[in-house]
Amino acid sequence: MRRGIRIVAVVAGLSAGIALVLLATDVLLWQRAMGSSDTRFASGSLANGLWKPDQLVPFGAAQALLGVDDDLAYRQAVRAFVLGRPRDQPFRSTELLGQRGQAQDLLQSIADSNSEPRRRAEAANLVGVLGFANAAIDQDQAYVYLSQSIVRFRQAILLDPGNDDAKYNLELALTRLEKTPRPSGQKQPRSSSGGARSGAGTGEPGSGY
Known part of the structure; x- marks a missing residue:
C-alpha cells in the first residue's frame, strides 16, 4: 500500500515538474513573440499571427503569469x-x-x-x-x-x-x-x-x- 502511495507521489511530482518546464517554455515563447512581432509590425506586417505564439500549457497560463x-x-x-x-x-x-x-x-x-x-x-x-x-x-x-x-x-x-x-x-x-x-x-x-x-x-x- 505504501509502495503504491510512493509511486503516485513520484508520478505526481514528475507531472508537476513537466508542467513547470512547459510553462517556463511558454513564458520564453511569449517573450520572444512579443519582441519579434513588434519588429515585424514596425516593418509594416499586419499578419494575423502577430503576438500569438504557440503555447504548450492550456488556458493562457503563461500569458497570465507574464501579465x-x-x-x-x-x-x-x-x-x-x-x-x-x-x-x-x-x-x-x-x-x-x-x-x-x-x-x-x-x-x-x-x-x-x-x-x-x-x-x-x-x-x-x-x-x-x-x-x-x-x-x-x-x-x-x-x-x-x-x-x-x-x-x-x-x-x-x-x-x-x-x-x-x-x-x-x-x-x-x-x-x-x-x-x-x-x-x-x-x-x-x-x-x-x-x-x-x-x-x-x-x-x-x-x-x-
Missing part, C-alpha cells in the same frame, strides 16, 4: 487602427468602415479603462483620428464625427497634457468643425470652461495622428 493582457490589447487595437487606413481618404468600402468600427471599439475600451494614463491618452487620440477620417468620407455625418473626435482629443490631453499629437489634432478638428454645416439641433462642442475652442493647442503642436 501581458493590457499590452496585447493595446497592440491588437493599434493593428486594427492601421488596418482601418485612416489616411486613405476619400476611399470608402463596407470592409473598411467595419475595420474602423472594430478599431474604434478596441481603442475606446482602452481609453476608458484603468490602464496607465499615457496609454489611455494614445488610445483616445487614435479614436479621435478615426472619427476625423470618417468625417472626410461622410459629409452628411461630418459634424457628428468631428464633434465626437473633439471629445476624444480633449480626453487625450486631459490624460496626458504632453500629448502634442492630440493638441494638434484638436486644433485641426475645431478648425474643420467651424467650416462644417451644423445639423439642426446639434450643439457645438464646448469644454467645461465654456469656449468652443477652449483647451485647444495648449502647448507646442505635434504633427498629428
Whole structure:
C-alpha cells in the first residue's frame, strides 16, 4: 500500500515538474513573440499571427503569469487602427468602415479603462483620428464625427497634457468643425470652461495622428 502511495507521489511530482518546464517554455515563447512581432509590425506586417505564439500549457497560463493582457490589447487595437487606413481618404468600402468600427471599439475600451494614463491618452487620440477620417468620407455625418473626435482629443490631453499629437489634432478638428454645416439641433462642442475652442493647442503642436 505504501509502495503504491510512493509511486503516485513520484508520478505526481514528475507531472508537476513537466508542467513547470512547459510553462517556463511558454513564458520564453511569449517573450520572444512579443519582441519579434513588434519588429515585424514596425516593418509594416499586419499578419494575423502577430503576438500569438504557440503555447504548450492550456488556458493562457503563461500569458497570465507574464501579465501581458493590457499590452496585447493595446497592440491588437493599434493593428486594427492601421488596418482601418485612416489616411486613405476619400476611399470608402463596407470592409473598411467595419475595420474602423472594430478599431474604434478596441481603442475606446482602452481609453476608458484603468490602464496607465499615457496609454489611455494614445488610445483616445487614435479614436479621435478615426472619427476625423470618417468625417472626410461622410459629409452628411461630418459634424457628428468631428464633434465626437473633439471629445476624444480633449480626453487625450486631459490624460496626458504632453500629448502634442492630440493638441494638434484638436486644433485641426475645431478648425474643420467651424467650416462644417451644423445639423439642426446639434450643439457645438464646448469644454467645461465654456469656449468652443477652449483647451485647444495648449502647448507646442505635434504633427498629428
